Structures are given as structure tokens and as C-alpha cells.
Amino acid sequence: MDRAKTARVGIGPASLLAVLLTILAVFAPGTRARAEPGGPSIDAILTPEFGAADEPAIGVTLRLSAPGLAPGAALLRMPVTLVGTPTAAYPAAAIAASDDAGPLILTASDEAPTSSGTHRNYLTARATAGPVTVRYRTEPRKVGPETRNGPLFDWRREGDGMMGAGVYFFAVPPGQATHRIRLTWNLPAGMRGVSSRGEGEQQWEGAGESLAFSFYAAGPVQSIPADGRGDFVFYWLKAPPFDPAVLGAGTERLYHSMAAFFGESGLSYRVFARSNPYPSGGGTALARSFMFGYGNGGQTGATGTDMLVAHEMAHTWPTMTGDHPLTAWYTEGAAEYYSVLLSLRAGTIDHARFLSLINRKAEGYYTGTYRALSNAEAGKLFWKDPRAQRVPYERGFLYLARLDGQIRARSRGKRSVDNLVLDVLARQRKGEIVGVPEWRGLVVAELGQSAGREFDAMVAGKLIPPPRQAFAPCYRLVPATLTRFELGFSDTRPDLVKDLRANTAAARAGLREGDAIVKMTPLAGVRDNPSAEMAMEVRRGDESVSVRFLPRSEPAAGWQWQRVAGVPDSACKL
Structure with missing residues (x-):
């Protein structure tokens, strides 16, 4: 079954879940019903336009097999905004539709906004007759230095091509009915068209929104491997600042x-x-x-x-059914935990890097502004304050690290948190629903009622006890006084002091909301050095102002891991 996700929010088939710098569109793991023979189908044709003088555009043609809609029914649906990211949001007149009875007039009807955004339905003025063909097109979203960072759900010009998510430009049949879908490209000579499914023509079975929740790139796309073949391919359009x-x-x-x-x-x-x-x-x-x-x-x-x-x-793998504020500790925490642990196991990072990464995550947890909020309370602030976005990442990581140490100690190394996570995945693949209650049941069965109480405390925002058994025997936990990087204002505008936070070193140094930034110390030079000062020159009207400050939070008591001397890497068993 299709699973779509963003580093920070999940969208499931039953409900929109809001979520770090992003929302994840998640179709819960399981087996999607196969399309019935003669059932609904979607033939999607993408036509990139690369004019010499004009802005490029993407044209979409959809051929829908006999939707059989009554007057006033929704033929198509798309987001107007999705977690703060705007889409093409076509007016009804911008979509040309026709069927066996001729032109089909559509009207637009917006749904009530939710915490994740607003959706628009395109309603038929009459009953449909036979197959329906729709056509629409859009230019890429215009972005600049003032654009707010967020989920990569838009469609942008990139070099001599275009790249982004189908969420921006696809209006598709609503609902979760399984369709036979065929995607093809109408490309100029020398250009490539690729998607999350692969290069060129692709066929699959899924809901109409699986077209939208896929990535696309069109133009002089470069890739590794160069021919785009294989089960792992990396694409780009502009030469990146890395190899x-x-x-x-x-x-x-x-x-x-x-x-x-x-x-x-x-x-x-x-x-x-x-x-x-x-x-x-x-x-x-x-x-x-x-x-x-x-x-x-x-x-x-x-x-x-x-x-x-x-x-x-x-x-791609660990997910949990339920509203995002209540499940993000697992989806984000598991991604944090396994990104470092499996990188170590795969040999793509060494133990020194592993230690640095887990200590950064612990530092973020213990110095977090919203550490004491419950999962539900932090969720309410998620799209209002970037600092709240970090809560499920660091809380979930530390909870899973502690749980892993407890399970390994109880089982004398025969079991770990891996067993629980893989059990959840196995249940989901069989079509079972696994949410917060089911997870609590798993940890109680593994460790007893005390594990259930610890889980409840984590959910409520209580301080997670020091995970002393985590990552043993190679690492041990020691008390530490910690500070976190705190710029004091939004880092999304290189030219402007925006969203200045009171009671930060930046505010105390004399910065003001709206100051124009002339120059400043590169963030890379101060983010990882607790003693490095930020030097800034700003313009305030006709006045030039220089400020210096230490971009760190107030000290907080916490814990950090140390490597245990004399224990070889081979004994770590992480």
C-alpha cells in the first residue's frame, strides 16, 4: 500500500494529522484493496512547458473512467493550503471538463478550514455521462528570500526545470476508492520526467490522492545512476553545494x-x-x-x-494511527532513533558521530522550552511556534532509548525495542490498527505495569527519568549543565529580524523586530560552538546598529552520554 510521509506531520486515510518543518501524508501500513476488473481508472498525462521567455508551467490532463456522478457531486478535490503551504488552488473556471454529453461546468466549494489547511471541491453542474476528461495547468510557485520554510509541498522552478510535490498542482478524484492509475509524460526532446514511482510511464493501484502525494521533477534532470535505473535513484536539477x-x-x-x-x-x-x-x-x-x-x-x-x-x-516505516499530537512522539521519535542507530549499524557513521548525535538530541530535550507540555498541549502550538515542533522528536527519541535499555536489561540482551517496533509494523501489514492504547499494551506486556505508568508520564510531559541503561555497555550517562542554540528570532529571513522573542540574548542585546540585517556571523559558525558569539550589523531607519550576543539558552540541568573506556566497538551490540 502507498505510504506518504513529511518529517513532521501525518495524513492518514481517515483523518488529517497535523505535523518539523513539515507534515507527513501517511497512508497507514496495510494492504490496500485491489482495483476491481472494470473498476475506476485514472489516466494522468503531464505536459511540462518550457518557454524561452515565459515562466515554465505544468499541464495536467486526467481521463476518468465513467465516474457516474449525480449533479452537485465532487468530481475533483485539492488543497488550497496544506500546513501553511499554498497550492495552485485553481478557480473552477481554470479547469476544463467534458464527457459524452459535452462540456461539464464545475463550481468550486471550499471545505471548512482545519488545523492542517483548507480543501476545495469541484462540483458538477449536472450528472456525468460516460468517461470524463479534465485539463488544467499552472506555473510554479514564486518564492524568494521572504518565503517561509515549510514542508516541500509546492512546485517550484529549479534551474532549467521544475521540481516539487503533486499536492501543488493535482486536483484529483476525492475519496479512498482504489483506482487503476497510469501516469505518462508529454515531454520536449531532451527532457526527463520522473516521479516518486520512477521515470517515464508508471502504473499502480491506489487512491486518486496518491498522484498528489508524490514528488515530480521535469527538465534536464540529473541522477545517480545516470540512467535512472535501479532500486535507489538520487535526482537533482541544479548543481548542489555537496558531492x-x-x-x-x-x-x-x-x-x-x-x-x-x-x-x-x-x-x-x-x-x-x-x-x-x-x-x-x-x-x-x-x-x-x-x-x-x-x-x-x-x-x-x-x-x-x-x-x-x-x-x-x-x-517510510514506523507509523501509528491517531491524531498527530498524540502519535508524533512515535512517528518522529522513531525516525530520530532509527536514523542514528541504523546509520551506525550500516557503517555510514562511526561511534564518534553517533555519540555527538545522541548527545545533541538529549541536549535538545533537557533544554527544551516546552519540555513540560503534554503531547496534546505541544500539538496545539506546533504550527505557531517552531520550538514546539521539536517536542515529539526529542521526547520520542529519549523515551525509546530508555525503553530499549530497560528491555535489554530485563531480557538479558535477548530482546530490545526493535522487537516492539517490528511487531507494530507486522500487525499493521496484516491490516490491524495500532495506536496509543495498543502501544501501551505492548510495553506493559513487555515490562509490567510500571512501563505503562512511565508511558503515561511521558505523554503528560513529565520529565523522562535518565535512560541510564541506554546504549550500554559502550556508553554511560553522566549529569551535565546544558544550553541550546537560541538565535532569538526566525532564521528564515536572511535580511530581516523577524519574530524576535523576548527574554532572549538577542533581545537583551538591543535587536528590535523589523531591523534590517546588513551582515551577521554565519549560523554554521555559532550553532555548534557554545562559546561562539553572534556579531550583527543592522539598519534601523537611517541608523546603523552593531550588536554582539551569545546565542544560547539559559543553562539547564540534564544528562549526556560518554564513551566507556576499554569497551571495544564489537561489544556495543547496539
Whole structure:
């Protein structure tokens, strides 16, 4: 079955779940009903347009097999906005529809907004007669330095081509009915058309929205392997500020290791890379694919491009049914946990890097502004405050690390948290629903009622007890006084002080909301150095102002891991 995901939110077949820098469209693991012979089908044709002077565009033609709709029924549906990201949001007049009875007039009707966005339905003015053909087109979204970073759900110009998600430009039949889907491309000579499914023509069975929740690239697409063949392919349109061959090789190695661990060896996976015109990066995972954006200075994330990709690839497997605020500790926490653990097992990172990564996650948890909020309370702030977005990542990671240590100790190394996570996945593949109550039952069965009480405390935002048994015998936990990087304002605008937070070093140094940034110390130079100061020159009206401050939070008590001397790597068994 199709699973679509974003590093930060899940969309399931039954409900929209909101979620870090992103929302995940997640079709819960299981077996999708196969399309009935003679059942509904969608023939989708994409026509990229590359004018010499005009902005490029993407044209869409859909041929729908006899939808048999009554007057006023929804023929198509698409988001207007999805977790803050706008789409093409076609007016009804921009969609040409016809059937055996001639032109088919559509009217647009927007649904009530939800926490994840707003959707638009395109309703028929009369009953449909036979197969229906619809056509529409859009130019890419225009973005610039002021564009807010978020899920990679838009469609952008990238170099001499276009790249993004189908969410931006696809209006598709609504609902979860299984269709036979065929995707083809009408391409100019010398151009390539690729999607999450592969290059060129692709066929599959799924809901209409599986077209939307896929990534696409059109134009002079480059790839590794160059011919695009194989079960792992990495695509880009502009020369990136990193070596794609090196990143691609490491990512492919990790993907095969992850797929084997989660029991899905042999299935394909595709990675897309694109640039951002602002100093922020991030990633979004969809159906067996992942797209990441890098900032105009090459930024992707605090832990590096390889770990961003590892996190998003891990999202391919661990999921949980339920509203996002209540399940993100698992979807995001498991992606955090397995991105580092499976990278170590695959040999794509060494123990020194592993130690640095797990300590960064622990530091984020203990110094978190919203550490004491419950999962539900943090979820309410998720799209209002970026600091709330980190709660499920670090909380989930530390909870799973502690649980793993407890299980290994209780079973004398015969079992681990891997057994529980793989059990959840096996149940989901059989069509079972696994949510928060089912997980609680699993940990109680494994460790007793005390594990249930610990889980309840984690959900309520209580401090997770120090995971002293985690990552033993190679690592031990020691108390530490910690600070986290705290710029004090949004890092999405390289030219402007925006969303300045009170009671931060930046505010105390004299920065003001709306100050124009003339120059500042590169973030890469201060983010990982607790003693490095930020130096800034800003313009305030006709005045030039210089400020210096230490971009760190107030100290907090916490814990960090240390490598145990004398224990060889071979004894780690992580």
C-alpha cells in the first residue's frame, strides 16, 4: 500500500494529522484493496512547458473512467493550503471538463478550514455521462528570500526545470476508492520526467490522492545512476553545494540496510534535492521517496544533510494511527532513533558521530522550552511556534532509548525495542490498527505495569527519568549543565529580524523586530560552538546598529552520554 510521509506531520486515510518543518501524508501500513476488473481508472498525462521567455508551467490532463456522478457531486478535490503551504488552488473556471454529453461546468466549494489547511471541491453542474476528461495547468510557485520554510509541498522552478510535490498542482478524484492509475509524460526532446514511482510511464493501484502525494521533477534532470535505473535513484536539477555521488552512495547503503531491517528489501526508493532562496533547509517524505531542500548557503539542518535524509527515510516505516499530537512522539521519535542507530549499524557513521548525535538530541530535550507540555498541549502550538515542533522528536527519541535499555536489561540482551517496533509494523501489514492504547499494551506486556505508568508520564510531559541503561555497555550517562542554540528570532529571513522573542540574548542585546540585517556571523559558525558569539550589523531607519550576543539558552540541568573506556566497538551490540 502507498505510504506518504513529511518529517513532521501525518495524513492518514481517515483523518488529517497535523505535523518539523513539515507534515507527513501517511497512508497507514496495510494492504490496500485491489482495483476491481472494470473498476475506476485514472489516466494522468503531464505536459511540462518550457518557454524561452515565459515562466515554465505544468499541464495536467486526467481521463476518468465513467465516474457516474449525480449533479452537485465532487468530481475533483485539492488543497488550497496544506500546513501553511499554498497550492495552485485553481478557480473552477481554470479547469476544463467534458464527457459524452459535452462540456461539464464545475463550481468550486471550499471545505471548512482545519488545523492542517483548507480543501476545495469541484462540483458538477449536472450528472456525468460516460468517461470524463479534465485539463488544467499552472506555473510554479514564486518564492524568494521572504518565503517561509515549510514542508516541500509546492512546485517550484529549479534551474532549467521544475521540481516539487503533486499536492501543488493535482486536483484529483476525492475519496479512498482504489483506482487503476497510469501516469505518462508529454515531454520536449531532451527532457526527463520522473516521479516518486520512477521515470517515464508508471502504473499502480491506489487512491486518486496518491498522484498528489508524490514528488515530480521535469527538465534536464540529473541522477545517480545516470540512467535512472535501479532500486535507489538520487535526482537533482541544479548543481548542489555537496558531492551528490558521495551523498548518494552513503544514502543508498543506508536505505538498503534500513529496508532489510524493516523487512522490505527489494523495493525502490527515490531522493530528490532542490535549492531554497533562503537560509533554511528541511525535508519531506512521501510515497517511497524523499525530497530535501538546502538553503542558499548550503544549509539543510543542524545535524547535516546525511542525517536529514536518514531521518526522512526512516519515516517510510514506523507509523501509528491517531491524531498527530498524540502519535508524533512515535512517528518522529522513531525516525530520530532509527536514523542514528541504523546509520551506525550500516557503517555510514562511526561511534564518534553517533555519540555527538545522541548527545545533541538529549541536549535538545533537557533544554527544551516546552519540555513540560503534554503531547496534546505541544500539538496545539506546533504550527505557531517552531520550538514546539521539536517536542515529539526529542521526547520520542529519549523515551525509546530508555525503553530499549530497560528491555535489554530485563531480557538479558535477548530482546530490545526493535522487537516492539517490528511487531507494530507486522500487525499493521496484516491490516490491524495500532495506536496509543495498543502501544501501551505492548510495553506493559513487555515490562509490567510500571512501563505503562512511565508511558503515561511521558505523554503528560513529565520529565523522562535518565535512560541510564541506554546504549550500554559502550556508553554511560553522566549529569551535565546544558544550553541550546537560541538565535532569538526566525532564521528564515536572511535580511530581516523577524519574530524576535523576548527574554532572549538577542533581545537583551538591543535587536528590535523589523531591523534590517546588513551582515551577521554565519549560523554554521555559532550553532555548534557554545562559546561562539553572534556579531550583527543592522539598519534601523537611517541608523546603523552593531550588536554582539551569545546565542544560547539559559543553562539547564540534564544528562549526556560518554564513551566507556576499554569497551571495544564489537561489544556495543547496539
